[in-house]
Amino acid sequence: MTRSKLEFPEGVTVLERGWLSSNNIVLLGPGHSAVVDSGYSSHQDLTLELIKQQLNGRPLDDLVNTHLHSDHCGGNAKLQDHYKQLQTHIPSGNSQAVTSWDIDKLTFKATGQTCPKFTYQHVLRANTSMKLGLHEWEIHCAPGHDPDSVVLFEPISKTLISADALWENGFGVVFPELEGIDAFDAVADTLTMCEKLNAKTIIPGHGRPFTHVKAAIERARTRLAYFSVKDRSPNHAIYAAKVLLKFHLLEHQKVEISSAKQWLLNMPYFQKLTPMLKTILSTDKETTLDNQGEKVADWVIGVLCTVKAARIEGSMLVNQ
Ligand SMILES: [Zn+2]
Structure with missing residues (x-):
């Protein structure tokens, strides 16, 4: 403070x-x-x-x-x-x-x-x-x-x-x-x-x-x-997904990657974000309607690590 x-x-x-x-x-x-x-x-x-x-x-x-x-x-x-x-x-x-x-x-x-x-x-x-x-x-x-x-x-x-x-x-x-x-x-x-x-x-x-x-x-x-660019751009959805996961990490500091993923998948806003974010997975041939949420969750966790807002230590996702 x-x-x-x-x-x-x-x-x-x-x-x-x-x-x-x-x-x-x-x-x-x-x-x-x-x-x-x-x-x-x-x-x-x-x-x-x-x-x-x-x-x-x-x-x-x-x-x-x-x-x-x-x-x-x-x-x-x-x-x-x-x-x-x-x-x-x-x-x-x-x-x-x-x-x-x-x-x-x-x-x-x-x-x-x-x-x-x-x-x-x-x-x-x-x-x-x-x-x-x-x-x-x-x-x-x-x-x-x-x-x-x-x-x-x-x-x-x-x-x-x-x-x-x-x-x-x-x-x-x-x-x-x-x-x-x-x-x-x-x-x-x-x-x-x-x-x-x-x-x-x-x-x-x-x-x-x-x-x-x-x-x-x-x-x-x-x-x-x-x-707000008019091409159904996922820019805002990406920002929202990152903010929501970062908030969860700020609250808990350190969570099992599997439980962070499950938390995302259970979150109603993330469920609404998933279809908006599916374009980011369009080149991933393994994506199906069933595993789309998991793929997006993996992607969001990866992005947070790439921008150094989090890091992976073994099986844990750690706030940074
Ligand atoms: Zn507010």
């Missing part, structure tokens, strides 16, 4: 967590404390400790989730258990799925990831604002990576909490596309919305905060163009 050196609005601290857990943003004012996003479940004890350090004995009043991917809300249950008066705010589009704890709709099943059950008290409505710490933050819809995601903007300092809609280098996997739902246009619209806000500082969901906003938006647009 590193603490960012950039200047933020008074009372705002960014706990930069890496890629398994999202960043946690702590916002403190004299009469109010809030946290935006709570990281992944396997880090929940550390998340609570880090937040307790920041609060220095004060209670946590509000928890806001930009979106409900497991790496942004996996610490919710832990924080709710510790801070009994905590009020949790989630995007309005997710309210029914959380109430009924529908792990299909919440994508925890589809990604093969885990998230302890939590509750909420309030929904975040676009085009309204809420006080977090010392400042009033605007709530804006940011569909694309996730259809229900919001981003938060503080207009005086022009600081944008951009979740996974805009990173220093790109943006998160466009998950609706894995379900066959067109969402690249939504990504483009969200980037335009971010551009119009004219933010000076971006606090992304992952990675370090940054100020070269224009260049980041250009990089994101270049990446979007690469993903």
Whole structure:
């Protein structure tokens, strides 16, 4: 965990967590404390400790989730258990799925990831604002990576909490596309919305905060163009498969190759990705409809090793 050196609005601290857990943003004012996003479940004890350090004995009043991917809300249950008066705010589009704890709709099943059950008290409505710490933050819809995601903007300092809609280098996997739902246009619209806000500082969901906003938006647009070329290109599907396996390795660090393969084959998103990725196997004459999933799984494991995001040690696949 590193603490960012950039200047933020008074009372705002960014706990930069890496890629398994999202960043946690702590916002403190004299009469109010809030946290935006709570990281992944396997880090929940550390998340609570880090937040307790920041609060220095004060209670946590509000928890806001930009979106409900497991790496942004996996610490919710832990924080709710510790801070009994905590009020949790989630995007309005997710309210029914959380109430009924529908792990299909919440994508925890589809990604093969885990998230302890939590509750909420309030929904975040676009085009309204809420006080977090010392400042009033605007709530804006940011569909694309996730259809229900919001981003938060503080207009005086022009600081944008951009979740996974805009990173220093790109943006998160466009998950609706894995379900066959067109969402690249939504990504483009969200980037335009971010551009119009004219933010000076971006606090992304992952990675370090940054100020070269224009260049980041250009990089994101270049990446979007690469993903959305109109020839049924597997570019985005390849990226998604790599990200999902890398996340699994970040969580477990070291897994038997056979169990990594089985995990991929059991994952609903991987099953949806397989037909999109079959073109990469077109020269492999041994590929049949029956073994296509296994071949793609082998290929993804190989690619992760080629780009040095993983390595093989005997029968193990190891994160690196
Ligand atoms: Zn996300």
